[in-house]
Amino acid sequence: MAKIPDGNGPRRARRQIPPQSRLKLFRPISWRGGVIASSTDEYVSHLLIELGRLGMEIRDIEDHARPPNTRTVLSDLLQWLSDRPGKAYAELINWQTLDFPQMRSRLEEDRYAKPRIELSAEITKMNNLSVRWHPAGWRDSEFDWRRPDHHYSNLITHRKWQQPPDFHWFVGDEQPTFDSRPSNELMYVRGVGNLRPAPREEYGPYASYNRDIVDSILICAVRSAYETLLSQLEYSFDVTLIHAFDFVTRDEGDENDPWSARYPIRRVISWTIEDAVDLYARRDQEASLAKEHADRAKLENVATAYGFTLETFVGALLRASSVKRTGPAPSGEHLNRNAAKELRNAGFKIHAGEVRDIRELIERHRIEVLPEFLRPEVSEAPIPPNNIVRFPQDSE
Structure with missing residues (x-):
């Protein structure tokens, strides 16, 4: 059966928009410096x-x-x-x-x-x-x-x-x-x-x-x-x-x-x-700022990581640095090993390398908790000698 016109004139076909082409995705690659x-x-x-x-x-x-x-x-x-x-x-x-x-x-x-x-x-x-x-x-x-x-x-x-x-x-x-x-x-x-x-x-x-x-x-x-x-x-x-x-x-x-x-x-x-x-x-x-922030966070986390406070750690250093009957007082790595042994005897799990790391953090950020004799020596810059000879100036 033929379609009867409705009197509104011929209809225009709706424009067909072609579908978007499929998006092709490149896989990324990591920057490594x-x-x-x-x-x-x-x-x-x-x-x-x-x-x-x-x-x-x-x-x-x-x-x-x-x-x-x-x-x-x-x-x-x-x-x-x-x-x-x-x-x-x-x-x-x-x-x-x-x-x-x-x-x-x-x-x-x-x-x-x-x-x-x-x-x-x-x-x-x-x-x-x-x-x-x-x-x-x-x-x-x-x-x-x-x-x-x-x-x-x-x-x-x-x-x-x-x-x-x-x-x-x-x-x-x-x-x-x-x-x-x-x-x-x-x-x-x-x-x-x-x-x-x-x-x-x-x-x-x-x-x-x-x-x-x-x-x-x-x-x-x-x-x-x-x-x-x-x-x-x-x-x-x-x-x-x-x-x-x-x-x-x-x-x-x-x-x-x-x-x-x-x-x-x-x-x-x-x-x-x-x-x-x-x-x-x-x-x-x-x-430098990131390292300082990480060091301070690590120092504040000592109690959680090892189970002892800084006061307990300093006390172990004091006992480890005591002068024995014979020989000089321990220092350096000997002090670290002795302090680690003191803390292990108290039930804490730690070795000499970790003691050295904690000591360095304390020396950089909390040096006030260490006794004077346990603080590192600060070398002062030598003062240049005042040996400059000034020539006399002729009077006007």
Whole structure:
């Protein structure tokens, strides 16, 4: 039976919105610093393995904001690993640019002296990472256009140095062009400033993969490449690091990894490039404060951990330090062993090493509970002799 029109005109078919493509999830990888630091290859390999597992290609995670310049972090890292800037390395290890008299005088004082350089990193206005080298002292030098030996292409003669550099010739910091980079640029990675590893609770309707995880892995690879470059340069040069990466991490579990509850993934959630001296000073201060907090907590927890109070512990030290009929009073490790024996005889489970640790905590944070003769000797700095002879001044 034919459908009778209702008089309201033909109906338009409702637009069918294509369903969102399934979100492809990259598995995270943990940032490990220090002795067990992961290499750049490990992070890059992890990304390539994940791309293959998810049926994706490198171009699927590259930047498409400025075509045709779509090659960004991963592509540039792969190129840097296989073909590092040969010209920049050649300029760096060109021994003809060294100031040989300066190096000879330094070698007479220190046979292990190396040419001194600085290594700096910056994010350009186009959000690219540029790593460059300069002769040591460059950052603290000043422009000096009045030098008599001024040479238009030798930047050594353009500046006033606080200490003589180890190079008599240096050319670099040129303005980049469409087909060339500065001659002192050792690493150039595009798109690093666009990496945003901050965790996202939800992804937009057009997201095809978890970009925050990918950005977290990429920034780990970039930092590893930068620190690998530093360690390699230190074989031949005395390197002063001007800038360093700082990471903020958080521990996360992985539902597909049964060991993640015990060994969680340390995921990078934010990063900055900071002045290396300020960064390391802040880290040392934070580590010192954390250690002091942990030591005080451990000292307050002595009664719970061992079953005796600090007064009982000090009493055992006093009895252990008593002078015997023959021989000197025990001190040092002998005192620790005797005090541990006293406490074990009283029914407490403790050994000499633990006594030494508790003594050190008391000496640092609660020294007032120790008698004078049990406190460590404080060595005072020697007072310099007042043997300065002042010459008489002529009267006016």
